[in-house]
Amino acid sequence: MSAATIRVGDLVHVQGQERAVRDMKALPGRRKLLIFDGGATYLLSPASCLPAYRSQPCP
Incomplete structure (x- = not known):
């Protein structure tokens, strides 16, 4: 994801760790x-x- 597409709640990998x-x-x-x-x-x-x-909400 980029600065234009990232959203609150996304899980990103930074410096070897997954962070919310x-x-x-x-x-x-x-x-x-x-x-x-x-x-x-x-x-x-x-x-x-x-x-x-990005986790998807359950329907």
Whole structure:
């Protein structure tokens, strides 16, 4: 996923760990600051892609 497609609740792989995106903040230059459960953060630039998946709600 990229900065343009990431959403709160997505699970992303960062530095060898799977983390849930708890919150995000838009930053200048189309960057996003991802805030994970536990308070860890990651700066995602528009050119970056992260391995991730989105859980689907049950019908």
